[in-house]
Amino acid sequence: MQFSKKDVLDIASLSAEDINMVLDTAVGMKEISERPIKKVPTLRGKTVILFFYEPSTRTRMSFDIAAKRLSADSLSISASTSSLVKGETLIDTAKNLESMHPDVIIIRHSSAGVPRMLARTVRASVINAGDGMHAHPTQALLDMMTVRERKGRLSGLRLAIIGDIAHSRVARSNIVGFTKMGASVVVAAPPTMIPLGIDALGAEVTHDIGEAVAGADVIMMLRIQKERLRSFLYPSDREYARFYGLNIKRLEKATKDVLIMHPGPMNRGVEISPEVADGPFSIILDQVTNGVAVRMALLYLVAGGQRHADSD
Amino acid sequence: MRIVIRGGRIIDPSQPEEAADLLIEDGIIRDLRPSAGSSETDWPGVDRLVDATGRLVLPGLIDTHVHLREPGQEYKETIASGCQAAVWGGVTAVCCMPNTDPVNDNAGVTEFILKKAAEAATARVYPAGAISRGLQGQEMSEFGELKAAGAVAVTDDGMPVMDAQLMRRALEYARGFGLIVMAHSEDLALTGSGVMNEGLVSTRLGLSGIPNCSESVMVTRDIALCALTRSKLHIAHVSTRESIRAIRQAKDQGIPVTAETAPHYFTLTDEDVGEYDTHAKMNPPLRTREDKEAIRQALADGTIDAIATDHAPHSSIEKDVEFDRAANGIIGLETSLPLSLGLVRDGVLTIHQLAERMSLAPARILGLDRGLGPGKPADITIIDPDAPHRIDSRTFQSLSRNCPFDGWNVQGWAVMTIVDGNIVFDRKAEAP
Numbered sequence: 001m002q003f004s005k006k007d008v009l010d011i012a013s014l015s016a017e018d019i020n021m022v023l024d025t026a027v028g029m030k031e032i033s034e035r036p037i038k039k040v041p042t043l044r045g046k047t048v049i050l051f052f053y054e055p056s057t058r059t060r061m062s063f064d065i066a067a068k069r070l071s072a073d074s075l076s077i078s079a080s081t082s083s084l085v086k087g088e089t090l091i092d093t094a095k096n097l098e099s100m101h102p103d104v105i106i107i108r109h110s111s112a113g114v115p116r117m118l119a120r121t122v123r124a125s126v127i128n129a130g131d132g133m134h135a136h137p138t139q140a141l142l143d144m145m146t147v148r149e150r151k152g153r154l155s156g157l158r159l160a161i162i163g164d165i166a167h168s169r170v171a172r173s174n175i176v177g178f179t180k181m182g183a184s185v186v187v188a189a190p191p192t193m194i195p196l197g198i199d200a201l202g203a204e205v206t207h208d209i210g211e212a213v214a215g216a217d218v219i220m221m222l223r224i225q226k227e228r229l230r231s232f233l234y235p236s237d238r239e240y241a242r243f244y245g246l247n248i249k250r251l252e253k254a255t256k257d258v259l260i261m262h263p264g265p266m267n268r269g270v271e272i273s274p275e276v277a278d279g280p281f282s283i284i285l286d287q288v289t290n291g292v293a294v295r296m297a298l299l300y301l302v303a304g305g306q307r308h309a310d311s312d
Numbered sequence: 313m314r315i316v317i318r319g320g321r322i323i324d325p326s327q328p329e330e331a332a333d334l335l336i337e338d339g340i341i342r343d344l345r346p347s348a349g350s351s352e353t354d355w356p357g358v359d360r361l362v363d364a365t366g367r368l369v370l371p372g373l374i375d376t377h378v379h380l381r382e383p384g385q386e387y388k389e390t391i392a393s394g395c396q397a398a399v400w401g402g403v404t405a406v407c408c409m410p411n412t413d414p415v416n417d418n419a420g421v422t423e424f425i426l427k428k429a430a431e432a433a434t435a436r437v438y439p440a441g442a443i444s445r446g447l448q449g450q451e452m453s454e455f456g457e458l459k460a461a462g463a464v465a466v467t468d469d470g471m472p473v474m475d476a477q478l479m480r481r482a483l484e485y486a487r488g489f490g491l492i493v494m495a496h497s498e499d500l501a502l503t504g505s506g507v508m509n510e511g512l513v514s515t516r517l518g519l520s521g522i523p524n525c526s527e528s529v530m531v532t533r534d535i536a537l538c539a540l541t542r543s544k545l546h547i548a549h550v551s552t553r554e555s556i557r558a559i560r561q562a563k564d565q566g567i568p569v570t571a572e573t574a575p576h577y578f579t580l581t582d583e584d585v586g587e588y589d590t591h592a593k594m595n596p597p598l599r600t601r602e603d604k605e606a607i608r609q610a611l612a613d614g615t616i617d618a619i620a621t622d623h624a625p626h627s628s629i630e631k632d633v634e635f636d637r638a639a640n641g642i643i644g645l646e647t648s649l650p651l652s653l654g655l656v657r658d659g660v661l662t663i664h665q666l667a668e669r670m671s672l673a674p675a676r677i678l679g680l681d682r683g684l685g686p687g688k689p690a691d692i693t694i695i696d697p698d699a700p701h702r703i704d705s706r707t708f709q710s711l712s713r714n715c716p717f718d719g720w721n722v723q724g725w726a727v728m729t730i731v732d733g734n735i736v737f738d739r740k741a742e743a744p
Contacts, residue, residue: 012516089629089632089633090633090634091632091633109634110636111634111635111636111637112517112518112519112588112635112636113517113519113587113588113634113635114634116587116588117588117634131518132518132519132636133518133519133520134517134518134519135518169518172515172516172518195514195515195521196510196511196512196514196515196521197511197512197515197516198515200512200515200516201515201516231504
């Protein structure tokens with residue numbers, strides 16, 4: 001079986017088979033990162049451009065390391081160093097990049113839909129590293145990999161996502177991904193942070209974090225962005241931590257083998273207490289490790305071997 | 313110049329005779345005679361005999377909501393190109409919005425627009441002046457000066473008047489000059505950073521949503537101010553069922569409010585944003601199917617008086633960008649009639665109601681005297697209601713191409729447009 005996609009723009013356009021193929025491939029890739037010599041020649045001669053219009057440390061490093069471990073040539077452009085600051089349009093920048101014959105372009109952008117726009121413009125494979133509030137498919141894939149690694153399966157599990165669902169591309173991609181793989185998803189947040197129609201994506205909704213925690217096999221906490229205070233989504237960090245934060249006391253009601261995840265960066269003491277973040281149930285750093293593996297797998301699948309006729 | 317239009321079907325509710333010949337002379341409709349038994353020789357000494365057999369003859373279409381972009385953004389549209397697009401679309405007169413650069417908030421700009429329109433000599437142009445200087449929502453423009461220069465309405469279109477006291481005073485003051493106030497009803501705080509309708513689609517696409525009440529809250533406020541002042545208020549580009557409910561109730565109470573909607577609101581929904589199509593981005597945004605159905609119903613029962621395009625030309629510079637950053641609006645002058653004829657085909661409107669929504673009601677809103685009776689200005693649109701054709705934006709007279717209907721197969725269009733007794737568009741003469 002071959003990976004059928006030229007681009008990886010969101011989880012919705014991947015099939016369950018696609019997702020399994022990525023996760024299976026990632027398991028093999030993870031082993032490479034554990035060797036003393038962490039490099040294979042698989043993508044030698046391939047060019048990978050990291051195009052980040054939005055600040056990122058973890059995701060950009062993760063992609064960069066993934067590309068280098070596969071021997072691809074990678075280079076990184078950020079908004080401040082790109083021609084964007086000189087007024088060039090995104091399409092023009094994309095056409096210029098295209099002219100240098102890259103094999104893969106990894107893009108992060110604050111505007112939803114930009115990866116798709118880029119994919120329409122260039123022949124290179126496009127991997128979405130997060131677009132606005134829309135999608136963050138590699139995060140969802142690494143989350144699925146991490147859960148599958150611990151639980152041996154995704155099907156039948158219950159995932160609770162707690163936090164600002166409305167503004168979260170991580171939540172959207174995970175809701176679509178986990179439900180596609182047979183898990184059930186409940187989202188918990190104050191009503192200000194639940195977008196209209198999130199149930200249509202497959203999530204149940206509760207405003208009671210205790211209820212979400214109690215039945216969950218996996219709890220995923222989302223980062224609370226302080227700038228949301230200004231849009232009246234919540235009154236204070238203190239109140240948020242008290243009613244929607246995850247702490248040891250709240251975890252007492254969880255199952256004994258619950259997994260705690262967080263896509264980072266964390267606000268310790270707001271959405272997650274330090275004891276929980278550093279505690280025995282936390283697999284937060286496993287997520288980071290698996291992030292490299294999943295991104296190696298995706299780079300290999302879209303850039304290794306032959307280009308498929310199918311273009312998403 | 314004497315023109316006779318022969319054998320067409322006269323669509324004007326005030327004219328009892330549907331099968332009639334029309335004599336036009338010196339820009340005026342002089343005579344209307346039954347076609348039965350008439351022959352070409354009954355009209356000696358005419359300069360042009362137009363055979364309208366099988367055609368519909370309507371009082372000239374009028375669009376109460378058009379952005380002509382000149383002065384300031386002539387790369388998107390000029391007064392000449394916009395008027396040319398209008399007459400190709402069968403539109404004989406347009407009311408142009410004041411958000412030009414400089415803003416039409418003074419007599420000088422109004423005079424400039426009218427001078428350019430006179431030079432173009434195609435569609436008639438009726439400028440709307442700004443309610444507030446520079447559209448800043450702070451101080452009132454000089455309505456008297458604007459009116460004296462030729463403005464027929466005032467509006468801050470593109471921006472709501474957020475200050476309720478300014479809106480109240482504008483309504484009152486406008487009445488003294490016989491100007492109608494056109495409201496872009498929107499609560500900017502509720503719109504926030506929204507770029508499309510708030511709902512299932514915005515959630516799926518991860519785009520910030522604009523709730524229906526962003527419009528209806530302000531429609532309700534503006535109606536309250538209209539009730540208070542008893543000044544004429546026209547609600548622009550109605551897009552939601554809640555606004556319709558408020559307008560219907562206001563009309564039942566005798567409040568002097570009128571309303572328009574645009575073809576995209578009765579044709580498209582937020583689903584048409586598809587995969588971030590910026591040609592489906594406008595303000596107010598495309599709403600849901602329930603809203604679309606409510607708008608069609610409101611056009612049928614007269615709650616919405618007029619169909620106006622909100623013709624908003626933008627170039628690829630504004631549209632071929634990230635969805636968040638793309639400008640709002642689409643062009644409409646050259647697609648409005650075929651899309652509206654779709655309402656007749658769907659049984660939503662009768663052809664007489666279409667004439668009312670696209671010509672007679674807009675005329676009343678702008679304070680113009682129109683119709684096909686003797687003595688009326690000779691502004692006439694002749695329509696082939698069934699002609700099948702494919703919308704091709706490359707053939708548009710507008711300088712812009714931001715049209716979500718490109719490639720659509722539609723039926724019906726204008727075959728001739730007459731303004732002030734002159735044939736300003738004749739499709740036969742334009743045949744490729």
